[in-house]
Amino acid sequence: MSIRARIEKGAALLYEKIPEWEVRQKPGLLNMKSGCTCVLGQAEKEMGDYWITLKRLFPLVQDEEELCEIAYEHGFNIKPHDDRYGLMEEDERYYAFLTEEWKKFIIERRKTKWKMNLSSQ
Numbered sequence: 001m002s003i004r005a006r007i008e009k010g011a012a013l014l015y016e017k018i019p020e021w022e023v024r025q026k027p028g029l030l031n032m033k034s035g036c037t038c039v040l041g042q043a044e045k046e047m048g049d050y051w052i053t054l055k056r057l058f059p060l061v062q063d064e065e066e067l068c069e070i071a072y073e074h075g076f077n078i079k080p081h082d083d084r085y086g087l088m089e090e091d092e093r094y095y096a097f098l099t100e101e102w103k104k105f106i107i108e109r110r111k112t113k114w115k116m117n118l119s120s121q
Contacts, residue, residue, distance in 0.1 A: 003075065003098065007105050010039070010074035017057055018043050022110070027103045032077070033095040039102055040076055050076075075102070 001009075014021040021043040031037045035050035043053050054071055061067050071077040078094045 001073070003101050004105075006073060006075035007101055008075075010076050011105065011109075013057060013074055014039075014043060018053075020045075022106060025106050027106055030099055030103055030106075031095075032099040032102060033092075038076070 011022075021039075024045070025039065025042050026037075029037045030039070030042070032039070035041055036048070038050050040050045040053040040057075041048050054067055054076065055061075058067060058070055061070060068077065072079050075098070078091060078098060
């Protein structure tokens with residue numbers, strides 16, 4: 001599945017579970033490598049936390065490895081990896097790319113909604 005498809009899957013879940021997630025996003029601050037400024041970190045009313053939001057979205061999943069895989073499948077994180085010794089260069093690039101793709105998605109959605117609002121007036 002492409003990154004875009006995973007992001008769309010994640011966004012659909014967020015629209016279902018946290019409908020106002022998109023208006024809370026600050027694309028200029030978005031950083032998928034950060035637990036506070038990633039999409040899930042910004043999804044809650046107060047600036048939140050990646051893990052807390054992820055666990056709220058999937059309350060029945062208790063296994064952390066399974067949660068990591070689910071997060072990847074929904075475009076919320078990169079492929080599960082061992083980061084005990086820091087991120088590899090490839091992981092850094094992937095986080096940067098994932099961040100840019102989420103920014104594009106959010107901005108595109110906002111433009112589409114704005115155009116729809118204009119045409120309905």
